[in-house]
Amino acid sequence: MPVSEEDLRLYRRDLHQIPELALEEFDTHDYLLNKIQSWKKDFMTIRQVDELPTALLVKFSGTNPQKTIGYRSDIDALPVSEQTGLPFESIRDGVMHACGHDVHMSLALGLAKYFSEYQPKDNLIIFFQPAEESKSGGKLAVDLQLFEGEWCPDEFYGIHDQPNLPAGTLSTLDGTLFAGTAELRVTVHGQGGHAAYPHLVKDPIVISSELIMMLQTIVSRDVDPIEGGVVSIGMISGGFTNNVIPDTVNFAGTVRSMTKVGLDAMTTRIQQIVDGIALANDVKIDVSLETGSYLPVENNPKLAKNLISFMKNNESIAFEEATPAMTGEDFGYILQHIPGVMLWLGVNDNHSLHSGKLNIDEAALWPGFNALKDFIIWRMSQGE
Structure with a gap:
């Protein structure tokens, strides 16, 4: 066996120590590249991208290819x-x-090492994507036409950690798994002055408070309760002392929906509310809603049913059907262009994703790798 559990654990720990922010993943890129180059075979092609320098693609030419499978x-x-x-x-x-x-990369490296030793039947492309957490790396890759010609997968797969699932358990569904998101940024331009003379100012703190509370009515009064949605404000900044009303207040948040239609409707309603409150208070309010890259992760129903059937019928795989989550992922943008499936991988921790205390259970690595490897081999045996 060319890949061991210890290999996966080593990759994960090495990568865990050298985290880098979006589009700055140069040490991470070099680590991945050095590993993959050490496994290079004649049927492997390693591709780097000048316009997206921390991205890395690896293609394994199949022995009898009928399709190309992508893994991200x-x-x-x-x-x-x-x-x-x-x-x-x-x-x-x-x-x-x-x-x-770090877990996602470790499994992808494991797949790269395995298929460098056992040439796949179909073509296989492994895409190490930068900038998922911000700056829309998935959209950048698609817009740069990385997936054209021989580099175009017929179907794409990927995983995401889930602390709430037992280590090594796989989970997905045959519909929308994750929400689409829009990043909201607002600046309220008031007129500052002495706090003792509020009638002579246009208080951006009070106006911001009114606006934030009105935004909360979008989910409760403008969204179908069956469909759901999220409008959450995570940052607010304004003022500098207790007896001065400032000129401006800034706040930011996230807007989420399980459908693109729902997300569009919510962002339209936000703009209407902002315009109304600006008019009522005779102030200028700037609003930015960044949408279009973190789209809903819509699993292809046919491919998802196929994958679910395989995993349910494989006694060595722990599988649970998932329910939709308001998590955002730019893999959704890729899935708008190439059909595919995203799965949860359980990592068994009582801390949430994005917590500084997140400590994944490394027992997830080996069953996660084997489930993905076995599925890819099986999928290639199916023909078209």
């Missing part, structure tokens, strides 16, 4: 300070693999 792993980390105390914790202050991309 994200590689960036988060601006989170690690609090695990692990002997292999992050060496970068304020940066951590708090979303488990």
